[in-house]
Amino acid sequence: MNILKDERLANYCSYRIGGAAAHLALPKKTDDLIELITWAKAHSTAFEIIGLGTNLLIADEGYNGLIISLRDFEKFCVRKGGSLIAGGGVALSELVNFACSEGLSGAEKLAGIPGSIGGALKMNAGAFGVEIKDILLRANTLSCISLQEKTFTVDELALSYRQAASLNGRVVLAAEFSFTEGDKREIRRKTDEILTLRAQKHPLEYPSCGSVFKRTETAPAAKLIEACALKGKRAGGAEISQKHANFIVNRGGAKARDVLELIQEAKSEVFKKFGVLLEEEVKFLGL
Ligand SMILES: Cc1cc2nc3c(=O)[nH]c(=O)nc-3n(C[C@H](O)[C@H](O)[C@H](O)COP(=O)(O)OP(=O)(O)OC[C@H]3O[C@@H](n4cnc5c(N)ncnc54)[C@H](O)[C@@H]3O)c2cc1C
Structure with a gap:
C-alpha cells in the first residue's frame, strides 16, 4: 500500500480545516486495510479511520500518526x-x-x-x-x-x-x-x-461539519444558541451561521481553534441561560 507523507487533512474533510497527517493512506479493499493497520502496529504508530470527513473537526497541527481515509474504499x-x-x-x-x-x-x-x-x-x-x-x-x-x-x-x-x-x-x-x-x-x-x-x-454555501451539537432533551440546540443571540458571532474565519445556529461555518481561512472558541462560547452561554450542557456531535481528530 502506498503511504503518503505530510498530506493536508483539510483536503479530506468537509470543514476544509486541519493540518497535515504524518502518514495517510487510501485503502481500496479489506486486504489493504489489514496491511495498513498491521503497518501502524509494527511501527507503534497511532492510527485513525476516517470516512468522507463530514463530521470531523481536525486540529490545526494535524495528526502525528496514520490516517486511514476510506474515501476510495469498497465502492460497490x-x-x-x-x-x-x-x-x-x-x-x-x-x-x-x-x-x-x-x-x-x-x-x-x-x-x-x-x-x-x-x-x-x-x-x-x-x-x-x-x-x-x-x-x-x-x-x-x-x-x-x-x-x-x-x-x-x-x-x-x-x-x-x-x-x-x-x-x-x-x-x-x-x-x-x-x-x-x-x-x-x-x-x-x-x-x-x-x-x-x-x-x-442549512448554510450549504459554506464548508461545515453539519450540526455541531446533539439535540438536547429540552429543545433543538439551534433554538437554544439562537436564544443566546449568538447567530452571526465570529472568531477568526469561523461563524455561528446566521441561517442555522447549530452550524458553525468556515467563512474562509477558519482554523480549528476558531471553531473551538465558538463551541466553547455557545456551550457557556447556553449553560448560563438555560442550565443545559450542550454535547458535541462533531468528532474531534487530533484535538
Ligand atoms: C452540510 C452537512 C449536513 C449534515 N447533515 C447531517 C444530518 O442531517 N444528519 C446527520 O446525522 N449528520 C449530518 N451531517 C454529519 C455527517 O454527514 C454524518 O455524521 C456522516 O454520517 C459522517 O460520515 P463520514 O463518512 O463523513 O464520517 P467521518 O466524518 O469521516 O467520521 C465520523 C466518525 O465515523 C467513523 N467512521 C467513518 N467511517 C467509518 C467506517 N467505515 N467504520 C467505522 N467507523 C467509521 C470515524 O472514525 C469517525 O468517528 C452533516 C454534515 C454536513 C457537512
Missing part, C-alpha cells in the same frame, strides 16, 4: 431482492440515489446527508425522524485489534441517537439495507422535497 452498491448492499466507503447519497433508480423506498429522508456508509453507521446518521438504523439489516466489520471480520445484525449493533458504541475499534466494511418496493416517480419526488428543505434550512 448492489441489489439483492428487496435489499441493497453497499461498501463502507460508498457515499450515503449514492445509496439513496440507487434506491430511487431501483424504485426502492425507505431512504428518502436520508437524502442530502453527506458522508459514507461507514460514517453513517458509526454516527447513526439521521434526519426528519429517520435514522440509518431504521433501514439497516446487518453490517460486516473488521476488528482493528484481532483483524478478524464479524457480521452484526442491526439489533446486535444497538445503535442509538448519533451513537454506535458497538462499533468502537471496528471498521464497517459493508452493510445491507432493507427497502420496500414503491413508485419510482413518487420516491424521486419525496427525495427531491427533502433536498429542497435541507437547502432552505
Whole structure:
C-alpha cells in the first residue's frame, strides 16, 4: 500500500480545516486495510479511520500518526431482492440515489446527508425522524485489534441517537439495507422535497461539519444558541451561521481553534441561560 507523507487533512474533510497527517493512506479493499493497520502496529504508530470527513473537526497541527481515509474504499452498491448492499466507503447519497433508480423506498429522508456508509453507521446518521438504523439489516466489520471480520445484525449493533458504541475499534466494511418496493416517480419526488428543505434550512454555501451539537432533551440546540443571540458571532474565519445556529461555518481561512472558541462560547452561554450542557456531535481528530 502506498503511504503518503505530510498530506493536508483539510483536503479530506468537509470543514476544509486541519493540518497535515504524518502518514495517510487510501485503502481500496479489506486486504489493504489489514496491511495498513498491521503497518501502524509494527511501527507503534497511532492510527485513525476516517470516512468522507463530514463530521470531523481536525486540529490545526494535524495528526502525528496514520490516517486511514476510506474515501476510495469498497465502492460497490448492489441489489439483492428487496435489499441493497453497499461498501463502507460508498457515499450515503449514492445509496439513496440507487434506491430511487431501483424504485426502492425507505431512504428518502436520508437524502442530502453527506458522508459514507461507514460514517453513517458509526454516527447513526439521521434526519426528519429517520435514522440509518431504521433501514439497516446487518453490517460486516473488521476488528482493528484481532483483524478478524464479524457480521452484526442491526439489533446486535444497538445503535442509538448519533451513537454506535458497538462499533468502537471496528471498521464497517459493508452493510445491507432493507427497502420496500414503491413508485419510482413518487420516491424521486419525496427525495427531491427533502433536498429542497435541507437547502432552505442549512448554510450549504459554506464548508461545515453539519450540526455541531446533539439535540438536547429540552429543545433543538439551534433554538437554544439562537436564544443566546449568538447567530452571526465570529472568531477568526469561523461563524455561528446566521441561517442555522447549530452550524458553525468556515467563512474562509477558519482554523480549528476558531471553531473551538465558538463551541466553547455557545456551550457557556447556553449553560448560563438555560442550565443545559450542550454535547458535541462533531468528532474531534487530533484535538
Ligand atoms: C452540510 C452537512 C449536513 C449534515 N447533515 C447531517 C444530518 O442531517 N444528519 C446527520 O446525522 N449528520 C449530518 N451531517 C454529519 C455527517 O454527514 C454524518 O455524521 C456522516 O454520517 C459522517 O460520515 P463520514 O463518512 O463523513 O464520517 P467521518 O466524518 O469521516 O467520521 C465520523 C466518525 O465515523 C467513523 N467512521 C467513518 N467511517 C467509518 C467506517 N467505515 N467504520 C467505522 N467507523 C467509521 C470515524 O472514525 C469517525 O468517528 C452533516 C454534515 C454536513 C457537512
